[in-house]
Amino acid sequence: MFFPLTVHDFLDRAVTVYPDRVGIVDEPRQPAPSWGEVTYAELGRRAAAQAAALDRLGVPPGGRVAIVSQNSARLLTSFYGVSGWGRILVPVNFRLTAAEITYIVGHSGAEVLLLDPELKDLAKEIGAPHTFLLGEDDDAIWGADAAPRPWKADEQATATLNYTSGTTARPKGVQLTHRNLWLNAATFGWHAGVTDRDVYLHTLPMFHANGWGMPYAVTGMGGRHIVLRKVDGTEILRRVERHGVTLMCAAPAVVNAVLDAAPDWDGDIPGRDRVRIVVAGAPPPTRTIERLRAELGWEFIQLYGLTETSPLLTMNRMRAEWDDLPPHEQAVRLGRAGAPGIGVRLTTDESGEVLARSNHNLAAYWDDPGATAAAQAGDWFHTGDGGVIEDGQLTLTDRKKDVIITGGENVSSIEVEDVITSHGAVREVAVIGIPDAKWGELVTALVVTDDADLTADGVIAHCRAHLASYKCPKRVEFRTELPRTATGKLQKFKLREQYRNAGPDPS
Structure with a gap:
């Protein structure tokens, strides 16, 4: 017997086994009315209602539905309400500019666009046949108790289309199939030890490689999702204490935000010897790993992967063979990307x-x-x-692509260089990522100019007019020349090496 693997399997199990269990605790401070506590039975009902709404709009299996939203129960539900009945979910980075979002919506051919209330003005700029505002148009999406049309499940069908910056100015759409997502979630969940007793805090943006698969893995095991809309170190500690959080995924910048907030926390740090945090992006410094384990008492787990790999390739978790090593040596070993996941x-x-x-x-x-x-x-x-x-x-x-990973976000150096070069006073520029204790890598522009009046602030302001804020350089330095080969090729590795030898910037 062959039975296709689809993302609906995770929701189906939760609804069957844990119907009355609270599955989602929505962010209480959503700009749209918060959904509050949502049981798995209710999650199943709302996902089916969303699929039925897409039926009424005439969106066929394989049709694309783009959603631009910060973390929310509505976004989490859409992983099932869209993909679970054969359509393709296109989760878009809410930090992008209007022009960037417009490109993704157009390139994907999305027939439906769901927008976060804080991005309401984009509805006038982005062309999509059907546009809905989350919260304001909820009745049209999730209100009816209608049964959606059955979908002939196909595990090789594309379930999500995730756009990544890559190394070119134009992002590429990564087609991930139901089989891709199912096996990634199962493998990740197995390695991370996800159970029905887990309480998962969404510190990672759900649009980011589909929350690395945790929206599926935690749901399938009947764990509880705690939605966090905006990252704040103190608020993370509050949620860990209030909800009994046991698991989260995060970029290194989130780890640093929690470490920065911990000294001002009143009382014992919540989650000690209970929380495990999976970190990916630029590998955090050894000292950060040591501090997290010692000061917070949380388990540190390292993951390496890409959007194109759903994302799990390797996982590095504390091993019995390392138990007798000094803490510093343990942290050094945990700083590696790790061992291949099962099936990798x-x-x-x-x-x-x-x-x-x-x-x-x-x-x-x-x-x-x-x-x-x-x-x-x-x-x-x-x-x-x-x-x-x-x-x-x-x-x-070393990253062979010139992609900078800052705060867990991919930034194309070529794209940033193109914008900076468009400034009339800039003769040459090289954009690189340099080690940074807070962000993992700091977007840094090394500029050659003949204009003595050009300032670092002027370069950054020029970038802000054309790029999402996280892509803009946080550091600008002026050089008289940039190293090149005899054929004129820029030697970025020489520029990076200067900063690597100096170690992470602690600022």
């Missing part, structure tokens, strides 16, 4: 690039066969990252 195969090519095979690598880049063929050449996914594999553990060395 890793190798490196002659240039040191990390190559991966797994059941949750992307199906394709949307409408980009050239990029798909290049990424999957030789039946391996080419990560674009450099690394070394020793004793079954991957250690990342």
Whole structure:
């Protein structure tokens, strides 16, 4: 017997096994009315209502539904209400500019656009056949108790289309199938030890590689989702205490926000010896790992992956063999990318690039066969990252793509350079990421100019007029020249090396 794997399986189990259990505690300070506590039975009803609403709009299986929202119960429900009945969910980074969001909605061919209330003005700028405002238009999306049309399940069908900045100015749409997402969630959940006793805090944006798969894994096991709309270190500690949080996923910047808030916390740090936090993005410094374990008493777990791999490739978690090592040595070992997940195969090519095979690598880049063929050449996914594999553990060395990971967000250096170069006073520019204790990497612009009046603030202001704020350089330095090869190619590795030798910027 063959039974297709689909994301609806996770919701179906929760509704069947835990119907009366509170599955979601929505952010209480949503700009739209908060949904408060939602049982799994109610989650199932609302997901079905959303699917039925898409039926009425004439959106067929395979049709795209874009949603631009910060973390919310509405976004979490859409993972099932859209994909669970065969449509393709397009979760969009809410931090992007109007032009960037417009491009993604147009490129994906989204027939429906769901907008966060704080982004209401975008409705006038972005063209989509059907646009709804979360909260204001809830009755049209989730209000009716109608049964949706059955979908002939296909595990090879695209379930989500996730846009990633990559190394070019235009983002690429990553097609992830139901099979991709199912196996990623099951593998991640297994490695992280997700159970029905877990209380999961959404410190990670759900749009980010579908919350790394936790919206599926936690639901399938009947855990409780605690929705956090905006990251704040003190508020994270409050939620951990109030809800008995046991698990969260986060970028290094979130770890630093909690560490910064901890000294002012009144009483014992909540979650000691209970919380496990899975961290990915730029690997945090060893000192950060040591502090998290000692000052918070939380378990540190490292994950490496990409949107294109759903994202799990490796996981690094404390091992029995390391129990007798000093804490510093344990932290050093935990700072590696880690061992391949179950079903993942890793190798490196002659240039040191990390190559991966797994059941949750992307199906394709949307409408980009050239990029798909290049990424999957030789039946391996080419990560674009450099690394070394020793004793079954991957250690990342250098990012072959010029992507900067700052606060867990990907920034294309080429895109930022293009904007800075458009300033009339800039002759040359190199944008790189430099080690930073708070952000993981700091977007840094090294500028060559003939205009003595050009200032760092002027460069940043120019960028803010054209780019999302997180893409703008936080540091600008002026140089008389930039290192190049004899053929004129910019040697960014020489620029990065200057800062790596200095270590992370503690500012």
